[in-house]
Amino acid sequence: xxxxxxxxxxxxxxxxxxxxxxxxxxxxxxxxxxxxxxxxxxxxxxxxxxxxxxxxxxxxxxxxxxxxxxxxxxxxxxxxxxxxxxxxxxxxxxxxxxxxxxxxxxxxxxxxxxxxxxxxxxxxxxxxxxxxxxxxxxxxxxxxxxxxxxxxxxxxxxxxxxxxxxxxxxxxxxxxxxxxxxxxxxxxxxxxxxxxxxxxxxxxxxxxxxxxxxxxxxxxxxxxxxxxxxxxxxxxxxxxxxxxxxxxxxxxxxxxxxxxxxxxxxxxxxxxxxxxxxxxxxxxxxxxxxxxxxxxxxxxxxxxxxxxxxxxxxxxxxxxxxxxxxxxxxxxxxxxxxxxxxxxxxxxxxxxxxxxxxxxxxxxxxxxxxxxxxxxxxxxxxxxxxxxxxxxxxxxxxxxxxxxxxxxxxxxxxxxxxxxxxxxxxxxxxxxxxxxxxxxxxxxxxxxx
Numbered sequence: 001x002x003x004x005x006x007x008x009x010x011x012x013x014x015x016x017x018x019x020x021x022x023x024x025x026x027x028x029x030x031x032x033x034x035x036x037x038x039x040x041x042x043x044x045x046x047x048x049x050x051x052x053x054x055x056x057x058x059x060x061x062x063x064x065x066x067x068x069x070x071x072x073x074x075x076x077x078x079x080x081x082x083x084x085x086x087x088x089x090x091x092x093x094x095x096x097x098x099x100x101x102x103x104x105x106x107x108x109x110x111x112x113x114x115x116x117x118x119x120x121x122x123x124x125x126x127x128x129x130x131x132x133x134x135x136x137x138x139x140x141x142x143x144x145x146x147x148x149x150x151x152x153x154x155x156x157x158x159x160x161x162x163x164x165x166x167x168x169x170x171x172x173x174x175x176x177x178x179x180x181x182x183x184x185x186x187x188x189x190x191x192x193x194x195x196x197x198x199x200x201x202x203x204x205x206x207x208x209x210x211x212x213x214x215x216x217x218x219x220x221x222x223x224x225x226x227x228x229x230x231x232x233x234x235x236x237x238x239x240x241x242x243x244x245x246x247x248x249x250x251x252x253x254x255x256x257x258x259x260x261x262x263x264x265x266x267x268x269x270x271x272x273x274x275x276x277x278x279x280x281x282x283x284x285x286x287x288x289x290x291x292x293x294x295x296x297x298x299x300x301x302x303x304x305x306x307x308x309x310x311x312x313x314x315x316x317x318x319x320x321x322x323x324x325x326x327x328x329x330x331x332x333x334x335x336x337x338x339x340x341x342x343x344x345x346x347x348x349x350x351x352x353x354x355x356x357x358x359x360x361x362x363x364x365x366x367x368x369x370x371x372x373x374x375x376x377x378x379x380x381x382x383x384x385x386x387x388x389x390x391x392x393x394x395x396x397x398x399x400x401x402x403x404x405x406x407x408x409x410x411x412x413x414x415x416x417x418x419x420x421x422x423x424x425x426x427x428x429x430x431x432x433x434x435x436x437x438x439x440x441x442x443x444x445x446x447x448x449x
Contacts, residue, residue, distance in 0.1 A: 004216045007224060014228040016148040017207055018235070019155045021101055021280070022200030025381050026236055027243025027250035029196035031178060032185035038240055041190060045197040046233035048423055049393055053205050053225045055420060056397040060209060062410050070209050073294065075396050078403070087396060088294045094202070094388035095291040096367065101380050102280040102287065103371035105253065109273045112264050121368050124281075128368075129361045132285045132292070143282050150279040157272050158254045159239065162246035165261075176245040188437040195385030195434050196378075200236065202389050204228060205397070206290075252377035292360055302356035379438075386434030394427035 005013075030038040059078075060069040069075055076087025103124070110120045166176060183189055204225075212221045243250040247257045255276055258269035296302040374380060398420050404410040405417060412420070 005214045006216055007220055010211050010215055011224060011228055011231075013148070014204060014207065014211060014224070015231050015235070016152055017203035018200065018232040019148075019151040020200075020203070020283075021105060021253060021377070022196065022202075022381060023155065023236060023239050024158065024253045024255060025196055025378060026193075026200060026240045027247070027254055028252050028378055029193040029382075030240045030244055031189075031250060032180075032183060033189050033193050034180050034182040034184065035178075035241070035244070036181050037183055037190055038193065038244070039237060041193050042197060042233060042237050042240065045194060045201060046229050046236075048427070049201050049205065050225060050229040051419065051423060052394050052397050052427075053208055053229070054222055055401040056205065056208055057212060057221050057225065058410050058412075059397060059400045059404060060212065062404055070213075071290070072206075072392055072396060074209075075400055078400055086391070088298075090388050090391040090396075092291040092294055094384055094392060095287055096363070097380055097384035097388070098287045099284060099363075099367040100370045100374070101377060101384070102284055103367045104375060104377045104380060105280050106277050107371050107375065108256075108377065109277050112259060112273070121372065125364065125368060128281070128284055128364045129357075131282075132288050132360045132364055133357055134285055134289075144286055147279050147283045147286070150275060150282075154255065154272055154276055154279070155235075155239070157268070158258065159242050161258060161268065162242040162254070165246045166242075177248045178244040178250075188441050191430075191434055191437040192378075192382050192441075194430060195382040195389075195437075197236070197385070198389035198393060199381045199385035201232070202385075202393060204232065205393050252381075288360070288363065292363065295359060295363075296356065299355070299359070301352035301359070382434075382438060386431065386438055390427050390431035390434070394424065395431075398424040398427070 033041070056075070059075065063069050063078065067074065067077070072087045072091055073084055076083040076085070079086075106124055107120050110123075208225070211224065212218070215221055215224060239254075243254045243257070247254075247261075251257050251260070253276070255269070255273050258266075258272055262269045264270065293303070370380075401410060401412075401420055402417070402424070405412050
């Protein structure tokens with residue numbers, strides 16, 4: 001079992017998980033949406049996600065005595081092999097796009113300081129490959145803590161500058177931009193805001209099973225979810241409005257607006273953006289780990305290949321239990337205990353060291369290539385929020401809950417069943433609408449230009 005942590009520590013951890021590139025992209029997504037629709041969309045997404053996360057907890061409580069629910073893949077396994085395959089595809093797709101977002105951030109910021117895309121690709125490839133050859137997520141515990149604190153510092157610095165722009169000199173109302181109440185552009189704008197919100201929020205449900213298992217008082221899991229969603233939703237509303245009101249055209253990362261207004265040589269924008277580059281660089285292997293574990297398991301190589309898909313706790317001997325425990329994503333606070341095995345992949349990983357390194361290097365190269373070809377931070381975030389986030393955040397947990405209600409493993413009142421069923425339908429419809437909006441903008445809007 002992972003070491004236990006207090007309610008307050010886990011609450012702070014879950015909130016910090018939600019501060020990253022997604023939160024810094026919200027203001028740009030909210031442009032032309034209107035302040036009222038922006039607020040309503042953020043509140044709806046937060047409340048819907050809270051309900052879905054509570055459903056995930058109920059499913060976990062019902063299934064843990066039979067099969068430990070640690071990841072989305074474990075949840076998908078309740079729907080036979082096809083369910084697990086769908087969950088794995090969702091995780092791989094979402095995490096790959098997250099890595100592409102990170103690569104775009106690195107490239108765009110370094111590009112400001114006169115390095116071409118080809119140069120930063122050459123500079124970033126080898127260090128990222130080395131960092132991504134860590135065996136177990138537990139070896140990156142200190143890195144996870146550092147990146148979480150860095151994101152908080154970046155967010156505070158950026159919002160402080162936004163506040164300074166609004167409150168200096170004359171009245172706030174005279175300086176505020178984007179104050180329209182209702183949408184002023186096409187129907188796709190609110191949909192893209194919803195996609196960006198899903199991308200930003202996804203850190204909460206992704207970490208939920210590990211957070212719940214680490215909580216000292218397991219009965220407070222629902223309270224932890226409720227409070228973390230309330231705090232994160234409030235943070236997102238503040239971030240959206242700060243960027244909207246402070247800048248006429250917020251960019252895909254609010255930190256870019258500091259470069260635009262203060263200049264690339266000023267201390268504040270240079271510090272904030274270079275720290276952002278360092279942070280996403282350090283976070284890169286953390287985001288790679290969930291997808292690479294799946295790919296290695298499928299190929300039967302490396303740390304991820306040490307267990308078969310159908311292994312259950314009851315089928316494992318003591319050594320296999322130890323290996324499975326090391327494969328489970330652990331919270332940063334559990335990284336104090338060192339793994340006895342080597343930090344980096346080596347020949348002991350099923351004798352497939354070269355194949356493991358080649359696989360991970362190929363994934364890194366693919367993300368850098370996508371960053372070179374697309375180079376649109378907002379678009380990549382929208383695709384991740386439209387295609388993969390709805391499956392992970394809503395469809396899997398809500399479907400699992402409704403199925404278990406029918407089998408009698410979870411007891412829910414009729415109104416509660418209706419809410420879960422209605423939310424599942426709405427989330428599915430919004431997922432389809434989101435995909436249509438992306439295609440519409442890519443084909444119709446671009447053609448009109």
